[in-house]
Amino acid sequence: NAGVTQTPKFRILKIGQSMTLQCTQDMNHNYMYWYRQDPGMGLKLIYYSVGAGITDKGEVPNGYNVSRSTTEDFPLRLELAAPSQTSVYFCASSPGQDYNEQFFGPGTRLTVL
């Protein structure tokens, strides 16, 4: 099992550009999450999904969009990138929502200039 994979590892965007961060898991987990981690701050939930075709907003969804067409994939779309979106983005998955640990991908380090 590869677990949770994310691409790309690093990316530099110009203000106003768009991009998609890819996330794939091969553990057949129903729940998937996108977080951002800024220096000195806790992880913030952007969007999450409880299964294919179902997504919902987290704490900081503005400027982002997601889709979940399959159990395995949960891409995060950034439209009109802004410097405030400079961060490290982590995708995670879990088999359930309650006592289950979340498994994290390696992260994407994004800089918007």
Next chain:
Amino acid sequence: GQNIDQPTEMTATEGAIVQINCTYQTSGFNGLFWYQQHAGEAPTFLSYNVLDGLEEKGRFSSFLSRSKGYSYLLLKELQMKDSASYLCAVMDSNYQLIWGAGTKLIIKP
């Protein structure tokens, strides 16, 4: 509002014991998690507490007091590889994780 507090940084000596505290105020409680995060890497799961008391797992133990909104992570026989950030996270009434900013643990030989 929801709040998780933990010290920003701690220093300890190789072979010693260190306790990292976490206090929380959240809307509802469905468990408390501790994760380890090495610099430049993803968080990895260490422990989960939902009932009061101590959970021991090898060199690591985690304690929870729900009435006090308090947890700690105890690391024994510290090794250099334990140098990392330790993240406290509480699952709220919506089953979403609320994360602390993390405690950076520096181990000195």
